Amino acid sequence: AQKITQTQPGMFVQEKEAVTLDCTYDTSDPSYGLFWYKQPSSGEMIFLIYQGSYDQQNATEGRYSLNFQKARKSANLVISASQLGDSAMYFCAMSLFSGGYNKLIFGAGTRLAVHP
Amino acid sequence: GAVVSQHPSWVICKSGTSVKIECRSLDFQATTMFWYRQFPKQSLMLMATSNEGSKATYEQGVEKDKFLINHASLTLSTLTVTSAHPEDSSFYICSARALTRGNNQPQHFGDGTRLSIL
Secondary structure, X not given: OOEEEOOOXXXXXXXXXXXXXXXXXXXXXXXXXXXXXXXXXXXXXXXXXXXXXXXXOOOEEOOEEEEEEOOOOEEEEEEOOOOHHHOEEEEEEEEEEEOOEEEEEEOOOEEEEEEO | OOOEEEEOOEEEEOOOOOEEEEEEEOOOOOOEXXXXXXXXXXXXXXXXXXEOOOOOEEOOOOOXXXXXXXXXXXXXXXXXXXXXXXXXXXXXXXEEEOOOOOOOOOOEEOOXXXXXXO
16 A cells, blocks of 8 residues: 655754655555645645656755655655744655546655754 | 645635635646645645546545535636535645646645634
């Protein structure tokens, strides 16, 4: 069965430091995509970064990078130089092509608090 | 970037009322839209997949007659919570993908609707 696991309910980081948010996944499908979304307290879901299962290099988007370890089935999000505005819920998600369309399944989320 | 508009943002209504939530893709066409439900401090749970011009596909445990979905055009999907009761109070959020296939297209989300049934 497909599953996304985020084992850190909450994380704290000092402003300007880097933080890693963990995500592991389980699927037998060879073709899948991994996404990270940020959800501030206002509720909207903001797309951060994507990693494809066949991508050879780790994805990077500005201060966000994805540490993709396929053999371990992990896709950790690294946020460098944390800012106060990074405080939010972060969700890891996996896209599977099923029944003719792509479906996203989400992990439980990690709440990140950035301290000044 | 791709924009998805969801309306209304907040709904407070009496028990027994039916509530309609709209999800629009503003600058792209979406054959598929998704409806999620999120309880406080929990993750998003996929309720159903809305397919343009055909019936929605519901996840296990989601009542089709309770949560009516209509996807009448490539830019609009609606979720109607029929005869809503307090246990239906939740945050409902939609998403849409552009028309291309493949796993690398992110779903773009609306801002969500907070539904409170009194």
